[in-house]
Amino acid sequence: MKDDEIQWRFAKEKTPLAEILKQVGNLTVYGDVLDGRFRDRLKLDHQTGSLTITDIRMEHTGLYELETKSVMKSFFLNIIDEISMKEGDSVTLNSDLTEMKDDNVIQWRFGLENTLLAEINKQTDSMTVYDDVLDGRFINRLKLNNQTGSLTITDTRHEHAGLYELKSKSVMKSFFLNIIDEISMKEGDSVTINSDLTEIMDNKIQWRFRSENILIAEINKRADRITVYDDVLDGRFRDRLKLNNQTGSLTITNTTTQHAGAYELEINNEKKRFLLAVYDEISVKEGDSLTINSGRTEITAGEMFLWLYMNEITFIAGINPWVNNITVYDDVVDGRFRDRLKLDDQTGSLTIRNITTQHTGRYVFLTEKGPIIQLLKALSVSVYGK
Template identity: 65%
Template structure:
């Protein structure tokens, strides 16, 4: 910033931070708006950039930067990220305690741009559109008439994606990850199924999500199949097999360092995700009808402790 520069940051129409170089003044107004920004604003005195820490959905909205030479606007979306195991239920919370007389709530499965539920208090109407999208939500949606929160029961991977809640004119966004849970014995192989019968998409990419690392991909656009088995200190070396017809991934001779979360990203006209949580167990030992998991290297120690 130059000696005569000034910068103002606004959330909507509310001033939240400013720098006046001429008066050598830096001010953060983090107690405005019921203190939602308290202890969360950091203003860079050299560049004037504004950082918001520990983001909440109440911080979503329109931000405006105004200086003595330029104006710039930002629209900030805040996603609530939820992970759930296949077969479980999940509730997407509206954060309302009760609805007002003129409230309108609409839930959309935004991945498919489809309205799936709504409450119109003025018309005294509650509607669940569970027959849309080939009936994938049929008998699985429960809408709380007091709060507007939406519960999805008996989750499968086809429910993973982006959901939006519109309350009158305010938005709330949810990203739902659905995990397929797989247990595999150490030394065995495990196959992560893509559920595709043939590859008619642009790109299939496998990531070891625990380390956010690409380990395999098929790119149909350039007709290339690649296995990155030397990443992560070579823990996957000579262990990855990628099915060139379905895109399914097999990991052979599994050890506990292969345990974790894997994500399949399918890219075509739109992107879809499938997530796997792999756990690795050791040998089985039966003592007094109880089953105990252990690694062979620790077997003698465990038996000794149990005998005591």
């Protein structure tokens, strides 16, 4: 309104980030505060007073406060790094510290239960790893760097997927570890997706086709009931699903490209994800540019678009329409994609310039909208010499 005053502040220090004084027609953004971490990233809507932070980083995590004459609101911004990997790989969750201070205390916690996994207390010069928690799933798998506080998990399994949080006096970081089993197939093949159970006890098992978030099979041991829902999705699974009543493993027979996509197995509230893909094959001459078409003519509102290099199960590019953010992760995988990737912001198509034999491998294009994950493109690329 005409006499409104609005101020946005950040963190415990209550550092002013932006303000509007409507009476004098003044709108100010303080992007240079706090070592310039917000420089060129703040946008203040002069009509509503809403604050936008672009190209967000971990250092922007924290408490934000809005104060007006009539309203006081607080927001806690938590930024999560998503890491996807294959079962059996090792992963390091980096603290981004080069060295811990003498008074620093670091804790790593896991899951919705916020279970303590590891901690370093510099004041008492102690370092402890609690790898026997949660039924011992982390035993002999956790390594804590006593200089940086970074946490390494070795020989990962599906039970290690989930949310990890690092808390200290100076750092707060969150990671979501996503473990994906990739299964390649040819049209007409039969594919078995293993539950990794040897015998179902009192388990409740559900299989979902995440590309449409549809339940396709379930076992309820207590009710002694096994059900296959093969008539869903216009009958694409009809007479093709077989559920093993002893192990819960799911077999899909006579597969087609319609069956490609993301599958999710839930056993007593624990989830495993699988990506079933039919790869088109293409050969490219070394030094050429390759454009992998997304198959889309435009980006749909509300969908997350992700390109993965499946040889390492690593994100190499993505589009997040919620924050109008287009990102190329060209420093991953030893930097082999550095300065070579270009993402079309209109269609999501990906170009690899000056391609080399290092770029040989499998590429996948996924979209995610709420619980629905769709596989749009799967391409196996081979690169031959000049």
